[in-house]
Amino acid sequence: MGKIKVADFDIRYTVESAQPLTFFGDIHEEGKRVDYVSEFRKFEVRQHKDSLEYFALPKISEQKAREEIVRRFGLNDNMQKIYEAIATDQFLVESIEKYPGMRITRNDPWETTVCFVMSQFNNVKRIRGIVKKLIEVHGERRSFEHNGREIVVRSFPTPETFANLSVKEIMKCGTGFRGKYIKGIAQQCVDGFDLYKLEGKKYEHIKEELMTLPGIGDKVADCILLMGYEKLEAFPVDTWIKRIVERVYFKGKVQSIKTIHKFAEERWGKDGGYAQQYLFWRGRSLKLK
DNA sequence: ACCCAGGCGGGCG
DNA sequence: CGCCCGCATGGG
DSSP states (O other), rough: OOEEEOSOHHHHHHTTTHHHHHSSSSSEGTTEEEEEEEETTTEEEEETTTTEEEESSSSSOHHHHHHHHHHHHHTTTTTHHHHHOOOOOOOOOOOOOSTTTTTOOOOOOOHHHHHHHHHOOHHHHHHHHHHHHHHHSSOOOOEETTTTTEEEEEOOOOHHHHTTSHHHHTTTTOOOHHHHHHHHHHHHHTOOGGGGGGSSOOOHHHHHHHSSSOOOHHHHHHHHHHHHHHOOEEEEEEEEHHHHHHHHTTTTTOOHHHHHHHHHHHHHGGGHHHHHHHHHHHHHHHHOO
16 A cells, blocks of 8 residues: 655546546546556555555555556646646636646556547447446456455456457447447557557657547547547547637637647647646536537 | 437548 | 538437
8 A cells, every 4th residue: 555645636537537547447435536457456546635545456566556656647747837838718717726636647558549439429428338348348357365355357358359359249348330440450459550669659640640540530549649648738629629619719610620729739739638628527517519 | 209429431522 | 621421329
């Protein structure tokens, strides 16, 4: 067990904000605790006001566990600076006031890819159900003992697993038409497309590569860049963001996706990802349509 | 019973 | 290009 002091962090807003941890983590205690599996290890993270308590099973060194938590939850992000940069107007000031401490999480590129391919033309609740079922049915099961109790973990299914399944088999987990995309992407990963080789490359390059994969367009690519490749400048433009930006910054006039990307880049630059996240949740809570 | 959900691919003009 | 349509599925 370890403990970390935190400021400008809210685990609930973070894990409930439709990031990969929302889709495959187990959220407990009204959002104050999240359990998730990474590399066959179960991590349990709980927030008490200004500190974070965490466990890793099977155990790893205190330092390793701490590094995982700090990285995963974006605890090194300087929120005061980021807030200063993205609070360009009243709407964003209110967004930040409403969801203080919401962070961008850092996730595995492959897992992030599957999660956001599942997100297209879908809703959060169902995405969650689908991803959890994929893990439950196709993840590798491992168990170990802790204090005389058996702990079971399941890995996120690998590209190899999906490549060896038929689309029909994948669709049994409720993926719908997205099943063929997962199969296609998995097949390409097995055939040499290396998602991990893209880590550390430039935003534009990664985006171009991701968009060659089936089922990954402009919006999904940006989500993967933001949460799977730590590209905090990524600004995913979905129907909500499009509406919100048009409404708040273009007097309600319809704009192209391209114009919206350009606007976001000029206004928020390298902090676009955080701006997007706050715009999105504020817009949704206001049901801005 | 509808209607919609953090899009994408394909076909058309 | 830009526009429009269909798409699997389950919850409201």
